[in-house]
Amino acid sequence: MAEEASSSQKLYVQPADAETYVKGVLEGNGVPAENAAIVAKCLVAADLRGVDTHGINRIPSYMARIRQGVLDARAQPTLQEVTPVVAQVDAHNAFGFVAAHMGMAKAIDMAKVYGIGMVSVKHSNHFGMSAWLGQQAIDAGMMSLVFTNSSPALPVWGGKEKLMGVSPIACGAPAGKEKSFILDMAPSVAARGKIYKAKRRGEKIPSDWALDAEGRQTDDPAAALEGVMLPMGGPKGSALSIMMDVFSGVLSGSAFAGHVTNPYDPSKPADVGHFLVAMKPDLFMSLEDFKARMDYLYQRCVGCEKMADVDRIYFPGEIEQITEETRRREGIPYVEAEVKTLDEEAERVGAEKVRVSSHG
Numbered sequence: 280m281a282e283e284a285s286s287s288q289k290l291y292v293q294p295a296d297a298e299t300y301v302k303g304v305l306e307g308n309g310v311p312a313e314n315a316a317i318v319a320k321c322l323v324a325a326d327l328r329g330v331d332t333h334g335i336n337r338i339p340s341y342m343a344r345i346r347q348g349v350l351d352a353r354a355q356p357t358l359q360e361v362t363p364v365v366a367q368v369d370a371h372n373a374f375g376f377v378a379a380h381m382g383m384a385k386a387i388d389m390a391k392v393y394g395i396g397m398v399s400v401k402h403s404n405h406f407g408m409s410a411w412l413g414q415q416a417i418d419a420g421m422m423s424l425v426f427t428n429s430s431p432a433l434p435v436w437g438g439k440e441k442l443m444g445v446s447p448i449a450c451g452a453p454a455g456k457e458k459s460f461i462l463d464m465a466p467s468v469a470a471r472g473k474i475y476k477a478k479r480r481g482e483k484i485p486s487d488w489a490l491d492a493e494g495r496q497t498d499d500p501a502a503a504l505e506g507v508m509l510p511m512g513g514p515k516g517s518a519l520s521i522m523m524d525v526f527s528g529v530l531s532g533s534a535f536a537g538h539v540t541n542p543y544d545p546s547k548p549a550d551v552g553h554f555l556v557a558m559k560p561d562l563f564m565s566l567e568d569f570k571a572r573m574d575y576l577y578q579r580c581v582g583c584e585k586m587a588d589v590d591r592i593y594f595p596g597e598i599e600q601i602t603e604e605t606r607r608r609e610g611i612p613y614v615e616a617e618v619k620t621l622d623e624e625a626e627r628v629g630a631e632k633v634r635v636s637s638h639g
């Protein structure tokens with residue numbers, strides 16, 4: 280979980296105001312209102328969950344892509360049914376959020392009828408935090424797998440050049456009365472967005488996150504961005520990243536093998552691929568039994584004996600769900616420099632600036 284800036288620097292924004300801001304800027308840049316609302320909801324969902332690296336602070340980099348003509352603000356993804364349980368979305372270089380949202384909605388519809396639905400998405404863009412797709416499935420009562428590939432940031436094991444993406448692996452399952460299961464993890468020691476955030480905020484990073492251009496460990500985010508991210512678990516992390524490329528890039532017909540463009544590089548389209556599966560949880564037993572078993576799993580996990588110095592055990596996704604409850608009450612904290620940068624984007628297109636609330 281990302282650390283917060285010191286309280287003196289925080290400015291609080293209500294989630295609805297953050298969505299209004301994003302919609303205004305996007306529509307001002309030519310994004311159709313319906314698509315702008317989807318992007319706004321996904322970006323604010325990341326900030327609500329404490330995944331600040333993938334929230335509304337991404338707006339300037341996305342708008343730079345639109346202005347540069349490498350992300351098509353007006354594009355409408357199209358959908359093609361391949362079998363009764365398989366479909367493909369061609370994003371036509373629209374926002375990854377819009378294409379993946381359409382893909383997961385179709386996967387859910389197919390799963391409702393046939394038990395499972397699989398959707399491949401091609402020619403897409405960065406879709407931010409994967410967990411919003413897991414939540415989209417959970418909101419429809421479904422289990423899910425959410426894969427994407429991404430731009431080179433990680434070496435394959437034994438290599439020293441950036442080749443594979445820090446491509447997140449996500450999956451979800453609904454529970455009964457306990458917290459739902461949402462695993463959403465990058466296969467690196469830390470997500471690259473955390474390094475961008477540290478750079479933005481003038482903070483240092485832990486020295487085991489990345490190597491600089493000379494292959495030395497570094498705590499300087501700028502030097503880390505010139506070098507490579509370190510995979511989690513050595514060869515296992517780099518293998519998971521290759522797995523994301525197989526399912527999202529190779530299979531879909533999108534860029535793969537190191538050819539996805541970095542979201543901060545506005546020189547050419549990103550051509551990201553995604554792989555989405557929705558599954559009914561009551562395929563092999565009643566829904567009631569499934570949910571009771573999920574609740575039991577949760578209780579067994581969080582109730583197990585703790586190691587020394589651990590106060591509480593969390594289920595995957597639980598810390599983020601707790602953060603969301605707090606931020607829905609108190610607003611989302613940003614730092615002044617971030618709000619200033621966001622306001623500049625609003626000014627460019629005559630949209631409403633970020634409405635900052637006085638309390639936290």
Ligand SMILES: NC(=O)c1ccc[n+]([C@@H]2O[C@H](COP(=O)([O-])OP(=O)(O)OC[C@H]3O[C@@H](n4cnc5c(N)ncnc54)[C@H](O)[C@@H]3O)[C@@H](O)[C@H]2O)c1
Pocket residue numbers: 280281330332333405406407408409410427428429445446447461462463464465466469470471472592593594595596597598599
């Ligand atoms: N779209 C992209 O190309 C892209 C690329 C990289 C990362 N991302 C996003 O960046 C985000 C951050 O990824 P990350 O790997 O840094 O996440 P993270 O390390 O903060 O969390 C990874 C997982 O571990 C769980 N977790 C964390 N701390 C825990 C604890 N103490 N106890 C129990 N569970 C715990 C979290 O709930 C989460 O499911 C993700 O939302 C990911 O989708 C997106």
